[in-house]
Amino acid sequence: MNNYDAIVIGAGHNGLTNAAFLAKAGLRVLVLERNPYIGGASTSRELHKGWKYSNASYVCSLFRPEIYNALDLGRHGLRVIPVNSSMTFKQDGDYFGSYTQPNIRRREIMRHSPRDADAVVRFDADVLRWCKLVRGFLLRTPPNPGSLKPRDIFELAYLMKKFYELTEAQIYEFIRFFTMSIAEYLENYFENETVLTHYSGGSIIGTGLGVYSPGTAYVLLHHAMGDVDGNVGAWGFARGGMGSVAKALAGAFQSYGGEIRSDAEVAKITVAGNKVTGVELASGEKIAAKVVVSNLDAKRTFLQIMDEADLPPKVVQRARNFKIRGSSGKVNIALDGMPTFPALPEGSTLTQGHMHFTDTLKRLELAYDDWKEDRWSADPYCDMLIPSQYDPSMAPQGKHMMTVFVQYCPVNPDGGWTDEKRDQFGQTVIDQIGDYSPDFKDLVLHAEIRTPRELENEIGLTEGNIFQGELTFDQLAFNRPFPGYAQYRGPVKGMYMSGSSTHPGGGVMGAPGANSAREILKDLRKPDTTPEAYSDD
Amino acid sequence: MTINKEHFRRALQHSPFHSRLAALSLTEEWTGWNGYKAARTLDKLSTEYFAVRSSCSVMDLTPMEKYRISGKDAFRFLDRLVTRDLSKLKPGMVTYVVWCNDDGKLIDDGTLFQLDEDQYRLCSQHHQLDWLLISSIGFDVNIEVETHEVAALAVQGPTAYSILTEAGIDGLADLKPFGIAQLQCNGFPLVVSRTGYTGDLGYELWVDPKHAESLWDALFAIKPRLDIHPIGLSTLEMVRIEAGFIMPGFDFNTAESTIRADYDRSPYEVGLGWLVNLDKGHFTGRQALLAEKARPVKRRLTKIYVDGNKPVREAFIFDAKHGKQIGEIKCATWSPILKANLAIADIEFVNGKLPPQLWARVDYQRELKWLSIWAECRVSDKPFYTPEHRSATPPANF
Structure with a gap:
């Protein structure tokens, strides 16, 4: 029987990040992956010959540059190219573009509302203030507020210190921000419906809430706090698709002597006397290790691959009640050529960024209403990109690859998912795009349609929730995944969590994996190989 | 102002004087200023500098933000907005003002022109429409951006008066500092104010963009007799420091764009306490400024x-x-x-x-x-x- 210092279950980006830091500290580490390919939600697969899809996650901004640097991911082939813009098509034939060039951005907002063009200065400053505050905590383990351990007291004091660097008025605003809906938050700044709707979109992505639901304002921050080379809020596209992130992480991990086994599904984390002993694979094979890290979401970890009898009842109860609603779908499309969008002037650069088709808050809210009734949105909110325009490795020359993230899609439509229903859902999305691009439908060569059912079955995300658990205030920081278990340690000795179910949550960020590695290395009294966070001052 | 969908093809737009500036630019050193292509330099810095201090300089001010403020409550609104006592302001006069948020922190500075009864123009360094509209709640006042509808030139230097007069602009002899005159130049109307950012003798000319090039040509027609030079932002930076003028957003952070606590500034903290009149009645930021005044x-x-x-x-x-x-x-x-x-x-x-x-x-x-x-x-x-x-x-x- 092989002997490893640590086993990491799941070769998603956080699992690989975690494993790489453990291996870098000199541990013998094995990563076990259920699928024949690695990456979890960071994969790029060729499902139609010549085309590569970013099958699940599709853009990159939250990935921590400190981790990128510490694991030398640039030399392992990762390249993140900034995405240029985002835009929303209007039903009246016009459009709104959010350009990254500041003068053009301002003038475009002015085209829709001169007042909003000025208000955006205030909006940017306020969002940046919250981003800077939260970013400081991404690569730190949340304190346990009830603990009297020196390090918890220190971390809590650090949190309070950061908080009290705000003015009194800013503290009120920050609390409001965390508890407000995105629509109401943005109405403090903007008056134009298209501008409001455009900037609301990021707040419902991956979230089982609507634009008027309290708590969605924070989700905006979760999508704005990333950066590409210091440009906070910028999004990037990983050259070669999101699989490049996993590939680079795997390269780093292997360069430290780590081992990855795919087609190796873990059936059970084995426990004896409140201590982990290793894992048992679905094949019946047993592998021993003193440390077992689950990169699966909290529900799967505690309710599927652990024996409930090995766990404190409170943990089982928390896991059962963990909020992890699937609300998103994905359509990846191989195109025979570049579709045209008649609303855009010839030569517009807006096709190179995020494209949206929802221009009123009411349409966003109605899209949510469908989901509450267990239907996919008849008029969904789509985040569409055509990355092959600037990454020639995604599609044959002259052809294109399109990625469409779709909000909302239910976990369990009436009567359950069938392949026919899945295809009807895909058709809804294709029809919406077709409304704005008359030649689009004729260019479709192949489409990969993914509902929460496919996301769960293929990637192992419970209910297909892309964040491994909702990003609501009750499930963030020292409450993620559950109160008392936010420091990456499980309830059984030697068992840890590294996935997006832990602080600071979902998105291809790497931070949960790195934070978890730091805790494991501390427990094993090994040198800390994880990076210290860059100061945002 | 209607903005064409094609605007995205050019990050910086051309001012109504651009053809004339481009023709005279030896250095072709351009930069962005409020969305316009503005000259950083056009010639040697020393040539431009001594045009301001010894003959006459011309600078394109069009990119400066301009707001037309009118209506029954225009005066009450402005007096509530700014820290300075406006009771002495009259039609035909300009005054330098600053305005603050409720915390008494500076949002911007600017020049306030009273063009007529209930007719004002506010020129500012930064975008203010958002703040002006927020501040206007409860006042019967109309606020419009006129940045792009008014072309502006600063004509500054010891010979500025002679050049303008010779260019056919009559009626400047009696115009005192901070005065405004509605005048004519070769048949088109223009507003002239005796204001500037150079600390020298100088005027600012405000004109419909369609007359911008004619105005420029009328001034430069005098060049064979009296020297005149276009100048860029680098020269302006030298002369404005000599004159002791500060620049919001460069010398201090403006409150609405400040991210970190205590990184913004009050009028007292930037040496503009003389613009604050705590006795004039209520204005935005007064409570905070009263408290600040009482502290060291x-x-x-x-x-x-x-x-x-x-x-x-x-x-x-x-x-x-x-x-x-x-x-x-x-x-x-x-x-x-x-x-x-x-x-x-x-x-x-x-x-x-x-x-x-x-x-x-x-x-x-x-x-x-x-x-x-x-x-x-x-x-x-x-x-x-x-x-x-x-x-x-x-x-x-x-």
Whole structure:
């Protein structure tokens, strides 16, 4: 029987990040992956010959540059190219573009509302203030507020210190921000419906809430706090698709002597006397290790691959009640050529960024209403990109690859998912795009349609929730995944969590994996190989 | 203003004077200013500088934000907005104003023109429509952006009066500093104000963009007799420091765009306490400013001479040679007319008082090698350069 210092279950980006830091500290580490390919939600697969899809996650901004640097991911082939813009098509034939060039951005907002063009200065400053505050905590383990351990007291004091660097008025605003809906938050700044709707979109992505639901304002921050080379809020596209992130992480991990086994599904984390002993694979094979890290979401970890009898009842109860609603779908499309969008002037650069088709808050809210009734949105909110325009490795020359993230899609439509229903859902999305691009439908060569059912079955995300658990205030920081278990340690000795179910949550960020590695290395009294966070001052 | 969908093809738009500026630009050194392509320099810096100080300079001011404020409550609204007492403002007059948020922190500065009864123009450094509209709640007032509908030129220098008069603009002899006149130039109307950002004799000309090129041509037709030069932002930076003018967003953070707590500034902290009238009645920020006035001064933007001739840029200020760091230089220039290094520095006060000694550590390059020296700084209570000819009425004729 092989002997490893640590086993990491799941070769998603956080699992690989975690494993790489453990291996870098000199541990013998094995990563076990259920699928024949690695990456979890960071994969790029060729499902139609010549085309590569970013099958699940599709853009990159939250990935921590400190981790990128510490694991030398640039030399392992990762390249993140900034995405240029985002835009929303209007039903009246016009459009709104959010350009990254500041003068053009301002003038475009002015085209829709001169007042909003000025208000955006205030909006940017306020969002940046919250981003800077939260970013400081991404690569730190949340304190346990009830603990009297020196390090918890220190971390809590650090949190309070950061908080009290705000003015009194800013503290009120920050609390409001965390508890407000995105629509109401943005109405403090903007008056134009298209501008409001455009900037609301990021707040419902991956979230089982609507634009008027309290708590969605924070989700905006979760999508704005990333950066590409210091440009906070910028999004990037990983050259070669999101699989490049996993590939680079795997390269780093292997360069430290780590081992990855795919087609190796873990059936059970084995426990004896409140201590982990290793894992048992679905094949019946047993592998021993003193440390077992689950990169699966909290529900799967505690309710599927652990024996409930090995766990404190409170943990089982928390896991059962963990909020992890699937609300998103994905359509990846191989195109025979570049579709045209008649609303855009010839030569517009807006096709190179995020494209949206929802221009009123009411349409966003109605899209949510469908989901509450267990239907996919008849008029969904789509985040569409055509990355092959600037990454020639995604599609044959002259052809294109399109990625469409779709909000909302239910976990369990009436009567359950069938392949026919899945295809009807895909058709809804294709029809919406077709409304704005008359030649689009004729260019479709192949489409990969993914509902929460496919996301769960293929990637192992419970209910297909892309964040491994909702990003609501009750499930963030020292409450993620559950109160008392936010420091990456499980309830059984030697068992840890590294996935997006832990602080600071979902998105291809790497931070949960790195934070978890730091805790494991501390427990094993090994040198800390994880990076210290860059100061945002 | 209607903006064409095609606007995205050009990051910086051309001002109505662009054809004339481009034709005269030797350096073709352009930069962005409020979305417009603006000249950083057009010629040698010294040529441009001495046009301001010894003959006549012309600068395109079109990119400056301009708001037309009118309506029954326009005066009440403005008096509530700004910190200064406006009761002496009359039609045909300009005044320099600042405005604050509720915390008494500066949002921007600007010049307020009373063009007529209930008709005002506010010119500002930064975008203010959002704040003006928020502040206008409860007032019967109409606020419109007119940045792009009014072309503007600053004509500044000792011979400015002679050049404008010779260009056919009559009626400037009696125009006093901060006065406004509605005049004619070769058959088209223009507004002239005796204002500027250079500290020299000078005027600002406001005209419909369709007459912009004619106005420019009328001025430059005088060149064979009286020298006149277009200038860019680099020269403006030198002369505005000599004149002791500060620039929001550069010398201090404007409140609405400040991210970190206590990184914004009050009028007292930037040395503009003289613009605050706490007795005029309520205005936005008054409560906070009253409270601040009662406390010892925490810090202040201070005009200083930096000894020696080494070029000064941004630098730390210390309370002694090798002493404690107590501030930083926000802007600096070598003054060719005073033969001195001038700077405006943000300095922390001690027990409400300016520290007795100020030293700057000046890093400079000699043939690519970095060197560092200590230079003592002396405080200037007044603007560095205020020539008498600046305010003479009528101005001298050349």
